[in-house]
Amino acid sequence: METWLALCLATVLLVLAASRLKLFISLFYRRQGEDDRLDIDVYALEKLVHYHLEVPRARLARRGGLPWPEAVVDTPGGQAETRAGKEQRFVRNTWKIFRHHPRHWHYLMKQLRYYTRIYKRLIARILAALACEKLSWRTGFGAGDAALTGMATGLLWTFKTQTYAYMQRRLKSVARPVIRVSPLYTRDGVEIELECIFSITLGNVINAIATTIQHLGRGDDRKWKNTRSKA
Numbered sequence: 001m002e003t004w005l006a007l008c009l010a011t012v013l014l015v016l017a018a019s020r021l022k023l024f025i026s027l028f029y030r031r032q033g034e035d036d037r038l039d040i041d042v043y044a045l046e047k048l049v050h051y052h053l054e055v056p057r058a059r060l061a062r063r064g065g066l067p068w069p070e071a072v073v074d075t076p077g078g079q080a081e082t083r084a085g086k087e088q089r090f091v092r093n094t095w096k097i098f099r100h101h102p103r104h105w106h107y108l109m110k111q112l113r114y115y116t117r118i119y120k121r122l123i124a125r126i127l128a129a130l131a132c133e134k135l136s137w138r139t140g141f142g143a144g145d146a147a148l149t150g151m152a153t154g155l156l157w158t159f160k161t162q163t164y165a166y167m168q169r170r171l172k173s174v175a176r177p178v179i180r181v182s183p184l185y186t187r188d189g190v191e192i193e194l195e196c197i198f199s200i201t202l203g204n205v206i207n208a209i210a211t212t213i214q215h216l217g218r219g220d221d222r223k224w225k226n227t228r229s230k231a
Contacts, residue, residue: 019201019202019203019206020201020202020203021044021045021201021202021203022044022199022200022201022202023042023043023044023199023200023201023202023205024041024042024043024044024133024197024198024199025040025041025042025197025198025199025200026039026040026041026042026043026195026196026197026198027039027040027194027195027196027197027198028041028194028195029192029194029195030192030193031190031191031192031193032191033189033191037054038054038055039052039053039054039055040052040053040054040055041053044202118212118215118216121212121215122208122209122212124170125204125207125208125211126200126204126205126208127170127171128170128171128172129172129200129201129204129205129208130171130172130198130199130200131171131172131173131174131198131199131200132167132171132173132174132175132197132198133197133198133199134175134195134196135164135167135174135175135177135178135179135195135196136177136178136194136195136196137160137177137178137179137180137193137194137195138178138179138180138181138182138191138192138193138194139156139160139180139181139182139191139192139193140181140182140183140184140189140190140191140192141153141156141181141182141183141184141189141190141191142183142184142185142186142187142188142189142190143188144187144188146185149183149184149185150183152183153181153182157181160179160181164177164179
């Protein structure tokens, strides 16, 4: 009896400790010339638990007279390899299915609207518990014309200001950002360097997912109140 009691107590303490565990999500994106780089890191316990993901570069290519996004993967030999054939076949096969069975479109759109609402509510709960620990966003833009470059610089400042205001409204907290927009009068092109570090407790993530699953189980589609989780 005492052994089971100790085991239950240890389990409860372990769950409580895990719920207070803070997760960090680090995003780093850089574009300079034709080179793109996006690194995503998820870690906890001073990086004792660490997961790294490097997203391949993407570019637009013309296939069949239409622009098509292509993922560019660096091979071990140092060459770049593109893989768009599978994606194109998937799109063509999907289009054939719905062209011959138009009723599927109605069912698909109905399901899409429903699960989009569920997804938005899940994201809203997670964002309400998310803290932005670091935000550094530097952009350089040149259009080859001084007037266009100056106009675009102003629009970029407006866009970044609105994005920061949106983050302040939706996130739990946002660190003081480092935002720069530099006009490139001597050349045309776009240079971007974005670094963000977010943090959230594991308990908030579990709470948001559990609430979403509970909502799906009830089949209730009422509007949730956008309250902040305090797990």
